[in-house]
Amino acid sequence: MLTNQDNNNYSFNIDKFYKNYLKGPKIFRNREALEPSFIPNELPHRDNEIEKIAGITACALNGDVPPNFLCYGMTGTGKTATIRYLSQKIAQHCTANPPWWIYINCNIVSTPYRILAHIYNTIVGKEKIPPTGLPKDIILKKLLGLFDQTIKESVCFLVLDEIDILVEKKGGNEILYNLTRLNENLDLCRTSVIGISNKLKLMQFLDSRVTSTLDEEEPIVFHPYNANELADILYLRANIAFDEGVIEEGVIKLCAGLAAREHGDARKALQLLRKAGETAERNQSRKVLEQHVHKAQKEIDKDHIVEYIFSMPLQAQLTLTAVYLLTKYNADNVITSGDIYEVHNDLASRIPGLKQLTHRRISDYINELALAGLINANTKSMGHYGRTKIIKLDVDNELMERVLSRITRIKTHDLLNYKPILLQGDKVRVKNNVFKKLL
Ligand SMILES: Nc1ncnc2c1ncn2[C@@H]1O[C@H](COP(=O)(O)OP(=O)(O)O)[C@@H](O)[C@H]1O
Ligand SMILES: [Mg+2]
Numbered sequence: 001m002l003t004n005q006d007n008n009n010y011s012f013n014i015d016k017f018y019k020n021y022l023k024g025p026k027i028f029r030n031r032e033a034l035e036p037s038f039i040p041n042e043l044p045h046r047d048n049e050i051e052k053i054a055g056i057t058a059c060a061l062n063g064d065v066p067p068n069f070l071c072y073g074m075t076g077t078g079k080t081a082t083i084r085y086l087s088q089k090i091a092q093h094c095t096a097n098p099p100w101w102i103y104i105n106c107n108i109v110s111t112p113y114r115i116l117a118h119i120y121n122t123i124v125g126k127e128k129i130p131p132t133g134l135p136k137d138i139i140l141k142k143l144l145g146l147f148d149q150t151i152k153e154s155v156c157f158l159v160l161d162e163i164d165i166l167v168e169k170k171g172g173n174e175i176l177y178n179l180t181r182l183n184e185n186l187d188l189c190r191t192s193v194i195g196i197s198n199k200l201k202l203m204q205f206l207d208s209r210v211t212s213t214l215d216e217e218e219p220i221v222f223h224p225y226n227a228n229e230l231a232d233i234l235y236l237r238a239n240i241a242f243d244e245g246v247i248e249e250g251v252i253k254l255c256a257g258l259a260a261r262e263h264g265d266a267r268k269a270l271q272l273l274r275k276a277g278e279t280a281e282r283n284q285s286r287k288v289l290e291q292h293v294h295k296a297q298k299e300i301d302k303d304h305i306v307e308y309i310f311s312m313p314l315q316a317q318l319t320l321t322a323v324y325l326l327t328k329y330n331a332d333n334v335i336t337s338g339d340i341y342e343v344h345n346d347l348a349s350r351i352p353g354l355k356q357l358t359h360r361r362i363s364d365y366i367n368e369l370a371l372a373g374l375i376n377a378n379t380k381s382m383g384h385y386g387r388t389k390i391i392k393l394d395v396d397n398e399l400m401e402r403v404l405s406r407i408t409r410i411k412t413h414d415l416l417n418y419k420p421i422l423l424q425g426d427k428v429r430v431k432n433n434v435f436k437k438l439l
Pocket of ligand 2: 080
């Protein structure tokens with residue numbers, strides 16, 4: 001590890017640290033090549049998709065307007081990369097009047113108003129339309145004028161990435177309706193919409209008026225990559241990103257194999273390889289080894305757990321806290337869903353204004369936590385007493401304590417240090433009242 005420890009007196013010397021760092025072995029040549037925003041010169045295993053999209057969009061080379069179309073596929077299947085790659089290729093082959101490309105990530109530019117403002121501001125090259133304030137139909141009118149004045153007789157591609165997020169929002173279908181029919185109100189410019197969706201079920205959420213303009217072409221479906229395909233993608237990127245001879249044999253295959261297990265997401269595979277490189281660097285290793293990949297994978301798993309727990313609703317966080325406390329104070333005994341119900345309601349009663357939940361709701365949360373891999377829940381038959389779930393925490397206790405202790409309401413009410421009544425041997429709870437046991 002990079003440290004600068006003298007005797008037993010540890011004091012961090014930042015100058016020494018940086019000098020050591022610069023003297024240390026060099027792992028990366030171009031770290032950026034592993035970032036999701038990097039557009040590679042070739043996209044292995046996407047020939048079919050590229051061919052189909054090239055076919056649909058080729059007429060733009062002659063200034064004609066291509067039909068609107070959709071791309072579908074799970075995250076990390078190369079949809080965004082493929083469209084960006086194609087936009088560069090079209091620009092390279094266009095001699096006159098190259099098409100415009102306006103790229104909108106609906107996860108970031110997330111309201112109909114902001115989408116219109118974003119298109120307008122991108123065309124003029126400055127922030128002309130304020131983030132809020134104007135009526136939508138006025139911006140739409142201004143936008144139509146701008147298309148004809150500025151883009152004139154060229155084609156303008158409007159790429160709506162992560163379109164599924166827009167469709168689920170209020171006014172999403174209406175803005176799509178407007179954007180897919182801009183040409184009806186344009187004199188010179190011609191627009192073409194490319195929708196990119198992470199969800200295959202997008203069509204179900206689309207208004208039939210929008211569907212009819214978006215499915216003029218067969219949608220392009222991007223399939224998840226298998227381990228071999230991911231390995232090919234990683235080899236190409238690793239050649240740009242790492243110094244020669246730095247990657248130990250087996251590392252790429254391992255990264256590809258691990259990422260393939262999680263629905264063949266190229267972004268995850270690249271992230272794993274980058275983290276493995278960074279782990280090697282921090283350990284001052286000359287090579288990226290398989291052990292660095294395993295370490296990196298553990299870090300990523302931890303990050304996901306933390307992120308997931310933070311994003312859960314408070315009641316689910318409390319259900320998890322109940323499992324945590326039952327494990328902490330009662331390690332040797334089994335935990336049933338009934339115990340979790342008791343402890344959850346005990347905890348909820350300590351937070352003013354929070355509702356207590358029914359058995360059924362708690363049971364739903366238990367299922368969700370199990371699906372997320374945070375707990376293990378096995379149904380067991382209890383003979384005459386019916387069936388119950390036996391629950392176990394599936395995440396390291398220490399990590400759980402660290403994450404839960406950062407949730408404000410859990411922290412302010414000091415819930416992690418609270419011993420639930422169920423576990424206070426001398427007390428019993430009857431309909432929200434706590435009594436001391438007589439025996
Ligand atoms: N066939 C491929 N060849 C090279 N890199 C790829 C390929 N497919 C995906 N990638 C890379 O994987 C990452 C995720 O791809 P992306 O296009 O963002 O996926 P999606 O938009 O489907 O979620 C990006 O860094 C991208 O460059
Ligand atoms: Mg994408």
